[in-house]
Amino acid sequence: MSGTSQGRASAAVAQSKEKSTGKKEKLDLKPPKGTRDFYPEDMRMRNWLFGHWKDVARLHGFEEYDAPVLESEELYIRKAGEEVTQQLYNFEDKGERRVSLRPEMTPSLARMVMARGKSLTLPVKWFSIPQCWRYERMTRGRRREHYQWNMDIWGVPGIEAEAELLSAIVTFFKRVGITSQDVGIKVNSRAVLSEVLTAMGVPADKFAATCVLVDKLEKVKLDDIRGEMQELGLTDEIITKLVATLSIKDLDALEQTLGNGSKALAQLKQLMEYAEAYGFRDWLIFDASVVRGLAYYTGVVFEGFDRKGELRAICGGGRYDELLATFGGEPLPAVGFGFGDAVIAELLKDRNLLPNFDNNKEDKKMKWAFKHAERLGASHLVIIGEDEIAKGIVQVKNLAKGEQVEVEVSKVSDFIAEQLAS
Numbered sequence: 001m002s003g004t005s006q007g008r009a010s011a012a013v014a015q016s017k018e019k020s021t022g023k024k025e026k027l028d029l030k031p032p033k034g035t036r037d038f039y040p041e042d043m044r045m046r047n048w049l050f051g052h053w054k055d056v057a058r059l060h061g062f063e064e065y066d067a068p069v070l071e072s073e074e075l076y077i078r079k080a081g082e083e084v085t086q087q088l089y090n091f092e093d094k095g096e097r098r099v100s101l102r103p104e105m106t107p108s109l110a111r112m113v114m115a116r117g118k119s120l121t122l123p124v125k126w127f128s129i130p131q132c133w134r135y136e137r138m139t140r141g142r143r144r145e146h147y148q149w150n151m152d153i154w155g156v157p158g159i160e161a162e163a164e165l166l167s168a169i170v171t172f173f174k175r176v177g178i179t180s181q182d183v184g185i186k187v188n189s190r191a192v193l194s195e196v197l198t199a200m201g202v203p204a205d206k207f208a209a210t211c212v213l214v215d216k217l218e219k220v221k222l223d224d225i226r227g228e229m230q231e232l233g234l235t236d237e238i239i240t241k242l243v244a245t246l247s248i249k250d251l252d253a254l255e256q257t258l259g260n261g262s263k264a265l266a267q268l269k270q271l272m273e274y275a276e277a278y279g280f281r282d283w284l285i286f287d288a289s290v291v292r293g294l295a296y297y298t299g300v301v302f303e304g305f306d307r308k309g310e311l312r313a314i315c316g317g318g319r320y321d322e323l324l325a326t327f328g329g330e331p332l333p334a335v336g337f338g339f340g341d342a343v344i345a346e347l348l349k350d351r352n353l354l355p356n357f358d359n360n361k362e363d364k365k366m367k368w369a370f371k372h373a374e375r376l377g378a379s380h381l382v383i384i385g386e387d388e389i390a391k392g393i394v395q396v397k398n399l400a401k402g403e404q405v406e407v408e409v410s411k412v413s414d415f416i417a418e419q420l421a422s
């Protein structure tokens, strides 16, 4: 019996229907609104995607962590008007505690880092793939849960941390066959806006809320949020200067605005140099209008996007050096990103880059090949079928871990050598 009076009432109605018709009310077989079932064929795709995320994380020296899906609501109470805190899946539990399903993983991670404090060996490089939740009015028909690959580096104040995270994102894209023609990564720094607003006398405690409003400009017109900006104390002169800053097209023009002594400018230039050295400079685009929608970002921010402009942001992240301070802890430099499972699945489908996950292809030949590999004690099995030949790749299955990834033909021996060395 359900614990609430409403629950007891609906159970009574169901029972009374059963008594009168002798037939049990048929159970609603759909998952709760905004959530998904994962049948075996869905799990094959999900495990393929997560397998790539885990491989890339480990190749970059990250370790896996996890935290409860249910957290104290206070982790997410922020006063900057973010969408993520206005759509909490929150409630009071039977112990009268205010709790929430996590809408993001970063606050849980910050809590775990703060709990370990100075006993942690820095840098901390941790990853996780949590299911995250929001309670959105279903009028917009959007999902209420998604899985989000999180990669974070703690204890590195320098821009090399951002470069490493961008390397991980690009490495993932390349592994699944996405190129810099398909996807770009917009890069900016909130320090740009911070320098401009500080120079115009805007108090630092208005900065986070201002960035949250600026982020909304991607979807709404300036006049729709001008009132909220004015409520923050931004005059029309400041708003005009702010909007002009968002439209700056390149780092040379940015230098005209900020001057050559700007720390924000120096960091962005340094990041572009690192990107050149890593070999992924062609994936990056400076875009002064990108600020992201989370209140706690303080420095470089970035977001992956499809160049056809048909999808929502693929991934996004940034530096959040002050988050621990907002939890009453000692500040510790931090930077990270989130990468959801939904948009990337749409992109891979649109580009015909999803492998065939039908299990009927495990035909007799495949069964023999796996059996033979087992008899030989092979560590890996390389599969080359019609699909693989058409795409110029091979499937490499790690027989010990059961993970299967696609590898370009020219990189197979290096890939297996790396796997055997790890």
Ligand SMILES: Nc1ccc(Br)nc1
Residues within 6 Å of the ligand: 084, 103, 104, 132, 133, 134, 143, 144, 145, 146
């Ligand atoms: N934060 C969040 C949670 C769940 C979904 Br779906 N989207 C965003």
